[in-house]
Amino acid sequence: MSIPLAHVSEDHLRTQSLKDHAAGTAGFALAFAKPIGAENAAQAVGMLHDIGKASDAFQKRLKGAIIRVDHSTAGAIEAIRLYHDPLLAACIAGHHAGLPDFGTRQTALYGDGTLYGRLKAEIGAEGDIERYDGYRDVITPIPPAAVRHPVWVRDPYSVFSYIHFLYSCLVDADFLDTEAFMNGLWTLFSHVFIMPFDRIQYKRNKKKNKNQNN
Numbered sequence: 001m002s003i004p005l006a007h008v009s010e011d012h013l014r015t016q017s018l019k020d021h022a023a024g025t026a027g028f029a030l031a032f033a034k035p036i037g038a039e040n041a042a043q044a045v046g047m048l049h050d051i052g053k054a055s056d057a058f059q060k061r062l063k064g065a066i067i068r069v070d071h072s073t074a075g076a077i078e079a080i081r082l083y084h085d086p087l088l089a090a091c092i093a094g095h096h097a098g099l100p101d102f103g104t105r106q107t108a109l110y111g112d113g114t115l116y117g118r119l120k121a122e123i124g125a126e127g128d129i130e131r132y133d134g135y136r137d138v139i140t141p142i143p144p145a146a147v148r149h150p151v152w153v154r155d156p157y158s159v160f161s162y163i164h165f166l167y168s169c170l171v172d173a174d175f176l177d178t179e180a181f182m183n184g185l186w187t188l189f190s191h192v193f194i195m196p197f198d199r200i201q202y203k204r205n206k207k208k209n210k211n212q213n214n
Contacts, residue, residue: 004054004134007181008062016181018054019138022047024180028173033166037150042169044083044142045091048075049170051139055130072096073118074132080119083144087159090115091167095174099167 006021008014026046033042052058052071061067076093079085086102093115094100103114110120110128121128153162 022139024177025173029169032169040147044147045170049092049095051075051135052132054132054135057130091170
């Protein structure tokens with residue numbers, strides 16, 4: 001099985017794996033959201049935002065096929081499946097086109113452009129969204145129990161401010177990681193300026209195991 005890619009450089013000489021892009025985006029988003037205590041939520045959207053690129057259709061698109069693939073809705077659907085959280089789903093669904101209107105869970109229809117409408121997409125060979133489950137071979141989502149929103153997010157006003165902040169964290173993180181790769185700076189960024197999420201986890205686990213053995 002080939003490793004799913006997230007990006008191909010303009011000269012077609014370099015590729016960025018979906019795993020590396022998810023880790024880099026999650027790392028940036030974590031740093032942006034930490035001051036308000038939303039680092040785990042930011043990590044969660046960073047890891048899931050592009051999982052729709054694991055579909056066969058998107059991989060063909062990267063190789064030059066002229067086809068349209070909705071990869072953002074796939075990540076939103078997975079956020080609901082894993083976290084039952086429309087705030088996270090909305091950030092992922094809109095990370096290219098802007099935050100969508102939520103719509104109404106009961107009356108929204110697929111194709112109406114609302115979040116709940118998009119969440120009603122059918123997944124599969126003959127569905128609205130290409131299968132993307134291959135992402136699970138390369139990306140491990142943040143555990144549901146670890147994802148918490150800040151305690152001050154309680155009323156409609158705080159939710160409005162919070163979701164726009166979280167959305168900005170994701171969009172900026174996605175842009176910076178993609179730009180770094182396109183400019184040939186991925187190695188520099190990942191090993192010097194930021195530490196990808198998987199390396200952060202490795203160091204945490206190593207320190208934890210060391211403490212347990214002492």
